[in-house]
Amino acid sequence: MNAPFPPLGRVPRIVFLDRETLAPAVTLARPAFAHDWVEFDRTAPAELMERARDADILILNKVRLDAEAIAGLPRLALIAVAATGTDCVDKAACAAAGIAVSNVRGYAKASVPEHTFALILALARAIGPYAADVKAGAWQAAGQFCFHTHPIIDLHGRRLGIFGSGDLGQQVAALGRAFGMEPVFAGRKGAGEARPGYMPFTEVIETADVLTLHCPLTLETRGLIGAEEFARMGRRPLLVNTARGGLIDEEALIAALDAGQVAGAGIDVAMPEPPPADSAVMRLAHHPKAIVTPHVAWASMEAQQALADQLIANIEAFAAGRPVNVATP
Known part of the structure; x- marks a missing residue:
């Protein structure tokens, strides 16, 4: 040696x-x-x-x-x-x-974007709820070849709002294009005018059908999406966070899911980790419109x-x- x-x-x-x-x-x-x-x-x-x-x-x-x-x-x-x-x-x-x-x-240039889209697809196609219905015998009870207890949406033609334009955000955008989506990168929150190649933060919040976070947790990004942002989400988007806990106000997210401001949420991160049993993240894990995974987006x-x-x-x-x-x- x-x-x-x-x-x-x-x-x-x-x-x-x-x-x-x-x-x-x-x-x-x-x-x-x-x-x-x-x-x-x-x-x-x-x-x-x-x-x-x-x-x-x-x-x-x-x-x-x-x-x-x-x-x-x-x-x-x-x-x-x-x-x-x-x-x-x-x-x-x-x-x-x-x-x-x-x-x-x-x-994790492949792992995180793939997990991000696994969450997006599971929410958009209601994979979890339909799988649970089948296990509960709902297919036999329906008496026909299919049943329609949960709405399903296509990703094609939808706007994909991305917060964070680094390697992970860029790869998520590429996957979005492959699905026929329109990826847009959000500008800085509170900025008067978005830089070239970015859409104003508020416009992304208001017009995107899917929102996904790929930015670091800093003083600037802590609480990036909270009650004020949820109130502006006119498209009832799906929201995914595979970046860092603390970027989203989870208490406000639960309220937004209950109020129909957000159609579904996929969460892979928390603060702290593991989250306490009585935390908002764990309440999200039991919410019918949410999927929570244990910080494994990176872990292929x-x-x-x-x-x-x-x-x-x-x-x-x-x-x-x-x-x-x-x-x-």
Whole structure:
């Protein structure tokens, strides 16, 4: 094996704090330099400092590292986040302490858009309700070749409003075009005039038949869609969120579903995760017009393997003195 990398001058200790966030079948190769590897299925806040204390490199997905924790980890050189989002890490504190933060990017370009359309199609075609009716014997009770207890809509010819124009949003737009939809990208909320290639935020809210979120959670986007936006949804759209919890006011969404302002909702994210049993997200999970999945839009086996491969490549690049995918404050 290679010698330890120059920034440390010793065999580095690599600690993966929440290996269970990746499926057991995912192959996680070991870095191609001498190292000491330790992994834990999951790490509770009370366990963090004891497990991370001697780490030179920390791998984590959703474990939170605040400024206080970072200050107590003097050996730490790299935090390798096994996800795209790095909001679990205080990056400003890392920068001040000279700790690099890396993330993985572009690994779910197929998985998230496909899950998005799985939710859209399931809602538009009433897949869940019809499957439940069949199990309950409704087909036999109908006495004919079909029955019509739930409305079905075609996607062809519908307007698809997309919030977020990055790789995922662009791929969702491409899938929408394949279904004969009209994809439009929403401009910034509150902006006086939309940039070229974008439609004003309010116009998208008012005219889209399907709305789907693919933007990060920031101070600007928190609560992006709430009661005021639902009240303007004249097309009774389907609403899908595979991006981040906190982008939608879920209490307002339940009210909008009940009032008929929204025809259906597909939710894959929450805040916190897992959501409390009495949370609005869990009430949505039992709502007849909603589908809730447990933050798995990203998690096809192909996407998880791509994530794992890139994660190790990030660590090896850092060890070679050529850090990549560096996340900045």
